[in-house]
Amino acid sequence: MIAAVSCVGVIIGLFAGNAPGWVKLLLVAAWIGLLVFLTWLSLALPHKQYLHTRYRVDALGLLLHRGRLFHSELGVARSRIQHTDVTQGPVQRLYGLATLSIYTAGTEDAQIDVAGISFEEAKRLRAELTGQADDDVV
Amino acid sequence: MSSEWRRLHWSSFFFGLGPVARTTLPLLLLLILARDLGWQKWLLVGLVPSAIAALVRLFTQVYRFDETALVLQHGIVSRNLREIPYARIQHVELTQGPLHRLLGVAVVAIQSGGNAEQAEASLRVLSLDAAEDLRRRIDARRGRPEGAAADPGPAVLLKLSPRDLVFVGLAEGRGFLVAGGALGLLWQAADLLGIDMPFGSSFGREDFREGVRFATSAFSSIGTLVLEVLAVIVLFRLLSIAWAAVKLHGFTLVRDGEILRSRYGLVTKYSAAIPRHRVQMVTVIETPILRWTGRAAVKVQTAARFQTEQGRVGAEWLAPVIVRTKLRALVEEVFPGIDPDALPWRPVHPSAWRREWRGGLFVTAVLALALAGPFEWWALAVVGFGGAWAWLSARGQARRFAYALTPDAIAFRSGWINHRLSVVRLARVQSVKLSESFLDRRWGMATVAVDTAGSSGAAHKVVVPYLPRDEAGGVLERVREVSGTVF
Numbered sequence: 001m002i003a004a005v006s007c008v009g010v011i012i013g014l015f016a017g018n019a020p021g022w023v024k025l026l027l028v029a030a031w032i033g034l035l036v037f038l039t040w041l042s043l044a045l046p047h048k049q050y051l052h053t054r055y056r057v058d059a060l061g062l063l064l065h066r067g068r069l070f071h072s073e074l075g076v077a078r079s080r081i082q083h084t085d086v087t088q089g090p091v092q093r094l095y096g097l098a099t100l101s102i103y104t105a106g107t108e109d110a111q112i113d114v115a116g117i118s119f120e121e122a123k124r125l126r127a128e129l130t131g132q133a134d135d136d137v138v
Numbered sequence: 139m140s141s142e143w144r145r146l147h148w149s150s151f152f153f154g155l156g157p158v159a160r161t162t163l164p165l166l167l168l169l170i171l172a173r174d175l176g177w178q179k180w181l182l183v184g185l186v187p188s189a190i191a192a193l194v195r196l197f198t199q200v201y202r203f204d205e206t207a208l209v210l211q212h213g214i215v216s217r218n219l220r221e222i223p224y225a226r227i228q229h230v231e232l233t234q235g236p237l238h239r240l241l242g243v244a245v246v247a248i249q250s251g252g253n254a255e256q257a258e259a260s261l262r263v264l265s266l267d268a269a270e271d272l273r274r275r276i277d278a279r280r281g282r283p284e285g286a287a288a289d290p291g292p293a294v295l296l297k298l299s300p301r302d303l304v305f306v307g308l309a310e311g312r313g314f315l316v317a318g319g320a321l322g323l324l325w326q327a328a329d330l331l332g333i334d335m336p337f338g339s340s341f342g343r344e345d346f347r348e349g350v351r352f353a354t355s356a357f358s359s360i361g362t363l364v365l366e367v368l369a370v371i372v373l374f375r376l377l378s379i380a381w382a383a384v385k386l387h388g389f390t391l392v393r394d395g396e397i398l399r400s401r402y403g404l405v406t407k408y409s410a411a412i413p414r415h416r417v418q419m420v421t422v423i424e425t426p427i428l429r430w431t432g433r434a435a436v437k438v439q440t441a442a443r444f445q446t447e448q449g450r451v452g453a454e455w456l457a458p459v460i461v462r463t464k465l466r467a468l469v470e471e472v473f474p475g476i477d478p479d480a481l482p483w484r485p486v487h488p489s490a491w492r493r494e495w496r497g498g499l500f501v502t503a504v505l506a507l508a509l510a511g512p513f514e515w516w517a518l519a520v521v522g523f524g525g526a527w528a529w530l531s532a533r534g535q536a537r538r539f540a541y542a543l544t545p546d547a548i549a550f551r552s553g554w555i556n557h558r559l560s561v562v563r564l565a566r567v568q569s570v571k572l573s574e575s576f577l578d579r580r581w582g583m584a585t586v587a588v589d590t591a592g593s594s595g596a597a598h599k600v601v602v603p604y605l606p607r608d609e610a611g612g613v614l615e616r617v618r619e620v621s622g623t624v625f
Binding site for chain 2: 059060061063069070071072073074075076077078079080104105106107108109110112
């Protein structure tokens with residue numbers, strides 16, 4: 001995101017070299033506007049995404065609801081799950097969170113990520129979906 | 139007990155050089171013969187790594203037939219040993235390009251079962267005898283799959299005559315590709331030999347103006363303009379027929395037990411094996427020319443991706459052209475019980491055409507604004523014509539959009555000029571997605587898409603837009619229900 005903003009800045013700089021003063025001013029203002037908007041987006045968007053993500057496991061498998069502006073409901077049957085990953089990044093580990101990735105043999109949605117759930121919940125969800133009781137391992 | 143190791147054919151060195159080296163090498167040889175090596179001689183240095191790699195492969199790639207598996211080994215520094223059990227080998231494919239045929243060799247691709255990404259090996263290249271021998275041995279050892287005991291032997295399902303290929307050429311419209319390729323070659327050759335071509339390597343603004351002036355001066359009247367346009371269209375269609383005649387020469391589709399095999403090509407021979415139970419989607423294509431002559435074309439998408447000389451493809455022709463009345467029987471071969479002419483079609487949202495029209499109007503407006511600069515008031519004509527066309531196309535498109543749910547399949551059709559219809563077995567659905575953008579929400583619509591294995595980007599897919607929201611929810615539930623319980 002930051003890289004994109006800097007790139008736009010450089011491009012503006014290149015093209016505005018011999019433009020009249022007020023055009024330059026306008027461009028710089030637009031650039032700052034973009035910067036503010038993107039910063040807001042990167043801070044507020046994850047929260048919005050989080051608020052609109054819901055999932056449910058029923059007899060048929062997983063149903064994952066995501067998004068508001070671009071809402072989607074994705075259904076994966078248990079029998080279609082090839083394998084699963086539970087991953088934790090460094091920041092996620094700090095907060096005890098994890099991402100559950102579900103892989104199907106499909107193409108467009110071959111990897112389905114359920115992000116921002118607790119590590120325990122990720123393991124529970126995985127066990128529920130792949131049908132192996134968690135206490136098997138213990 | 140294991141048999142002895144076998145090696146590749148000596149010409150593997152040349153075929154192992156890689157595509158870049160293979161195309162530059164003849165050129166370099168030509169230059170050397172002409173004793174006119176300029177900076178190009180340095181290209182030879184660039185070829186050294188691939189030459190070494192090709193040599194290493196030639197001398198280290200070996201294979202042998204074990205009791206239960208085909209064993210392949212290559213490499214010196216890191217030795218790679220791969221075992222492919224005969225029972226898991228789906229099919230063995232031999233591919234021959236023109237050069238291969240000259241040398242009597244073939245590329246052998248071994249396709250094993252399981253995932254598309256799983257074990258799969260190619261031997262590049264074996265002498266034709268060795269390749270046939272390998273195929274025979276594998277066929278003998280892997281045995282027949284269960285239930286194929288009463289196999290009636292290969293049966294020809296479709297054989298295209300030259301006349302059929304004329305229809306394919308007309309329908310496919312590949313003339314632009316052929317013309318473009320030919321021009322590209324011509325320019326490159328001219329550049330190399332130092333001949334000055336019009337619009338050659340330094341195509342600039344001046345050339346463009348010159349071209350426009352030339353083109354407009356030739357149109358002395360509307361009559362000649364129309365004639366010229368017609369001539370160009372006819373020429374491109376003729377080129378397209380030539381393309382089809384070469385590419386699809388002698389197309390035959392054969393059923394061999396559980397596998398459908400297609401074979402075609404004049405210069406480069408293609409052969410594809412389509413395991414029937416791995417077909418994911420069937421697409422029926424009807425361009426206007428095919429429709430008017432009572433014909434259709436059929437493509438299938440399989441989970442296995444075929445290794446061909448041209449790269450990996452997931453979609454294969456089942457029939458580049460087939461008489462419409464025989465379509466049902468052909469589809470029956472891969473999707474038993476599904477009749478593409480008797481699907482219970484359901485229309486999309488009644489307002490779908492309004493959305494399509496708005497989209498078209500938007501494009502027209504942008505186009506008109508862009509053209510307003512150079513053409514001034516003529517841009518208004520664009521608005522009129524574009525608007526009318528957008529309306530027509532929106533009406534046609536929306537009428538054509540439809541989906542069908544049968545107990546075990548989902549189908550989607552689209553395209554008002556080029557009709558396309560795709561069917562997916564619910565047992566093959568990997569996941570199903572309902573999406574609803576903010577625009578969809580305003581109209582009370584949603585899109586339902588099903589995901590299958592091995593679908594390629596450009597292909598027609600089962601993605602049903604503009605469904606009434608409630609109905610879309612029902613389709614989602616229905617697909618989830620069936621695809622989650624059948625295999």
